[in-house]
Amino acid sequence: MNTPTTTQYAASAAMPLQLIDLTLEYPDGEGTIKALDSVNLSVGAGQVLSLIGPSGSGKSSLLAAAATLIRPTHGLVIIDGTTASDLNDAQMTTLRREKIGIIFQQPNLLASLTAVEQLMISDHLRGKPLKAAKVRALELLEIVGLQDSAKKRPHQLSGGQRQRVNIARALMGQPKVLLVDEPTAALDNARSESIVKLLAQVTKEFSVATVMVTHDTEFISLTDSVATMRDGALGASELVGV
Numbered sequence: 118m119n120t121p122t123t124t125q126y127a128a129s130a131a132m133p134l135q136l137i138d139l140t141l142e143y144p145d146g147e148g149t150i151k152a153l154d155s156v157n158l159s160v161g162a163g164q165v166l167s168l169i170g171p172s173g174s175g176k177s178s179l180l181a182a183a184a185t186l187i188r189p190t191h192g193l194v195i196i197d198g199t200t201a202s203d204l205n206d207a208q209m210t211t212l213r214r215e216k217i218g219i220i221f222q223q224p225n226l227l228a229s230l231t232a233v234e235q236l237m238i239s240d241h242l243r244g245k246p247l248k249a250a251k252v253r254a255l256e257l258l259e260i261v262g263l264q265d266s267a268k269k270r271p272h273q274l275s276g277g278q279r280q281r282v283n284i285a286r287a288l289m290g291q292p293k294v295l296l297v298d299e300p301t302a303a304l305d306n307a308r309s310e311s312i313v314k315l316l317a318q319v320t321k322e323f324s325v326a327t328v329m330v331t332h333d334t335e336f337i338s339l340t341d342s343v344a345t346m347r348d349g350a351l352g353a354s355e356l357v358g359v
């Protein structure tokens with residue numbers, strides 16, 4: 118089968134994330150393992166899709182390919198209308214920096230920086246002026262409920278608060294797509310619920326397309342749709358609550 122071309126899939130402002138016939142193979146001894154098997158997925162602006170499935174089913178591979186961290190063997194990753202596979206490595210890095218926010222399970226905050234500095238540094242690395250970065254960082258900390266914790270360092274924050282900083286930091290670059298890997302894995306029930314609610318809230322507020330990989334099915338009803346992976350293939354995504 119031929120790889121589809123960009124022109125077949127027009128840029129869609131309403132669909133910031135489109136995965137078309139995405140296949141990813143890893144070498145495995147003499148043969149290969151198909152971590153992703155012809156995955157088709159679109160996530161709309163302001164929508165959170167929960168991605169569930171057993172261990173080894175391909176969830177992390179899907180996130181990594183969507184994040185343009187690995188190139189698929191076949192198929193397309195289209196971010197806000199740009200086909201990532203058409204780009205060279207430098208262009209892909211720029212696309213990732215400008216359009217994609219990545220939230221890992223562990224916040225990976227820098228121990229010596231305050232919450233507001235954790236956010237400012239990501240803008241600083243993008244070459245943005247510090248003053249503007251500080252204004253946006255404080256706004257985002259307020260949105261995630263940490264307006265009184267801007268000057269706290271990671272050890273002065275709870276696990277849930279650190280995850281809130283992580284979410285705010287991912288929003289600093291005004292991404293179109295948020296890719297979230299097991300955001301509640303290290304949190305108790307109440308904090309997990311508030312983090313999923315916060316992800317749903319910022320997804321709507323900033324009109325991003327969010328994919329949340331989770332083992333924790335308890336709170337997926339707070340998201341807009343759920344898709345299940347099995348052996349690298351994606352089941353039909355279902356709308357939640359209908």
Ligand SMILES: Nc1ncnc2c1ncn2[C@@H]1O[C@H](COP(=O)(O)OP(=O)(O)OP(=O)(O)O)[C@@H](O)[C@H]1O
Nearest residue numbers: 143144150151152171172173174175176177178179
């Ligand atoms: N770098 C790699 N090299 C070779 N095989 C890999 C690599 N990464 C993943 N795989 C294989 O690809 C398949 C999908 O793995 P993946 O980590 O994407 O699944 P997952 O659903 O995220 O699992 P988990 O929930 O345990 O994190 C598995 O068979 C895995 O062993």
